[in-house]
Amino acid sequence: MKAVRLHAFGPAENLSYETVPRPAPGPGQVRIAVAAAGVHLLDTALRQGAQGLPAPLPPLPTIPGREVAGTVDALGPGTDPAWLGRPVVTHLGFAPGGYAEHAVADADRLHPVPDGLDPAQAVAMIGTGRTTLGILQFADLGPTSTVLVPAAAGGIGTLLVQYAKNAGATVVALAGGPAKTARATANGADLAVDYTTPDWADTVRAHHPGGATVLFDPVGGATARTALGLLAPGARHLVYGWSEGPLTLTDAERAHLTARRITTRTVLGPAMLEAVGTPDPLRTLETRALAEAAAGRLRPALQRYPLARAAAAHRDLETRATTGKVVLEPRQR
Template identity: 55%
Template structure:
């Protein structure tokens, strides 16, 4: 099989296409003929060798933890009804997604309906489950004004859709040319947070906001916090800028806002845990309630996909497609 391997930590060019032996599933496992592989911002940090929530892998390694395709082999003592079915899976802490084949345990599989594309299924099982966790922990309502920085990313795109469906007024924010795609979502206001005065525009036109879904952090996250009206809520789930949003005691006490980190134990404690979130996110995609935004690259161009994701040039969820497509 063909697979992308990382032989040394460093720049995107260190991701190379190799020929590896075919995989064989163990008892309780299946092999997936992979059609689509998800690329996550965490993958880029791992590639650079930076510390993070997962231990650094032994090299060489096949990155990636989100795959969709067709089960083509089942392991011993494994339910054979999975054979030939379209599935999507999050591989967990075990990498191996950037490849033509992947093996995983049966209990990690989700059936993919025929009308759902493999890239959309990949967007649901990873990014979608996180978006749904953010929404379920702090849902928007019809009285809310919601600000979503990085709305042109895979996660932000879904958060905007959720807030609009809840009847909230929504500010969709992105940087540069990425703002152009946001007009498709129907947000009440689209702003470029790379331009000076973007926050003043939000305040002038909407009088501030009541809820911020913050995955950017840094200067942008702090500006978003400052836009919160008294009693507003800041929900943090990442800091793509490199630093988390600074929150002080004066913000919490003096202005009466609430601020919390949504990833980790709080999200895992939701009904069904993380697998339950993935299942419900896939259901929303299948029902047409969510329309993921996806940018695709051929499997062999994983280096270009990483560079586009790191450079904030890719729109939505980045997905690698099998070369035979």
């Protein structure tokens, strides 16, 4: 089979499209003929060999990728035969192997692909969708909410805009460049602002002088620092990424936020899982995300690449040249 392998940590060019043996499922496992594999920003950090990540570095060589959808074409010993031939989607957890024509997964982590979703949409919801719904547990959105959504044309940003609009909130989308702001507007944002322009904060302030009640923050850095100045008293700053680097504030700025009752909370990791309140919180979020997409309430934005162009997909994701969820397709239409 064809697969993308990494033999040495480093740049995207280290991803190699190769012929490798097809894997065999073990006890309680299935093999999936992969139709779509998700690409996550964490994949790019793992490829670089970065330290301090929420996932361990894999032994090399490795086939990256932790989100796959396709059809079950083989069963391991003791696996329920009802899975054979079924369209499924799964998150592989810390076990990579998704960037390939076939991947092995534990049967107890499988979800049937809901009717009406293609494999790429299902892959987007099993990872990006579950994270989005986990973040939203801390937002309490409603008709009186005004939300700021940086990276609004990205995979999570797209879903946050849709969910907020469904809740009746006013949505201010922040995106980089006119093409991405146009996408955010088409996605339902009430105001879409190009935050690569120097006066972007003035534009937001002119339209919403009372301030926003929620800031969804995947960027950190200078953008988050500016966005905090656009929040209303009592607002919530929900952090789920640091693509621009850490947010640095002076003691005076922190005191100002405290005086205005603006709270900052990192919502990934244990906090997100504890908030779900079920024995298997990740599976609960996955199930909810797939149901939201199947009902048409959440519609993932996708950028599709052939499997052979995994290196290009990584480069584009790292340079913010993508919109929506990045997906590799071994047999791209």
